[in-house]
Amino acid sequence: MKKNFRIFKTDKPVNQNEEKIVDTVNKSIEIFYLKEQEKILTYREFLWIQFRITQKRWWLFQTLLLAGIGMILSSYPEEFYVQRGLGITSVLFVILIIPELWKNKSNQCMEIESASYYSLRQIYSARIFLFGLVDVILLTAFCLFLHGRLHITLLALLSQFLFPAVVTACICFGMLCGKKNTSETNSIAFCILWSVVWWSVITNEKIYTLIKLPVWIFLIGIGFVILGNLVYRTIHDSIKY
16 A cells, blocks of 8 residues: 555635535545555565465476476486486476565556555565576576586685576576566577587687686676676666556
8 A cells, every 4th residue: 555645625615514524534544544554564574475476387397397307317327418418407406486475567567556555676586586496496406406416626616506596697697687578488599509519618728728717706706796786776666657
């Protein structure tokens, strides 16, 4: 509910009874607003409601994706399959968040949510926080599994999984906070195009072997800085959609 209300006024001359009626109406509006203020959700309650209305199937799909690729790589631990499997998985993992982040645009509900007490900016903040929290848990478990089962090194996890995932997330948030109304399909297409580019890099041994661990850390650091800036722009500029 908005933090304002309208007081009834009239330019026409009114008698004493009408003035009392108008005064009663205005006081009723004030009392109603004060009572409604007591019902305003706390941030914790608001975050819980956002969690409940978030479609859990996308988290389920992400979990199944990581579990499936984990079992496949356990059966085929050769470096050839690991490199390509992790690269594709990282891109698909991020793509699965697109439908939930884009649903405000696709359902054209920004005007309704902008008129609510909690702004669209807060709604996006809660949604991104929830996805980030769940995805960090899923990715941590996945990386620990790969390290323990396949003995994959930190360099391999950084270069073959985390880096392409960060770049894919940058593409998603960059298109989400862009001035043009980019559709989900176009966003997914650009992510797939990036996966093709990444595939060509990891299959080129000359390029791949030249990049050492400090370089990977530097590239991922830049990627996180860009991603943080794009997430901030998505939240800050969401009311301009």
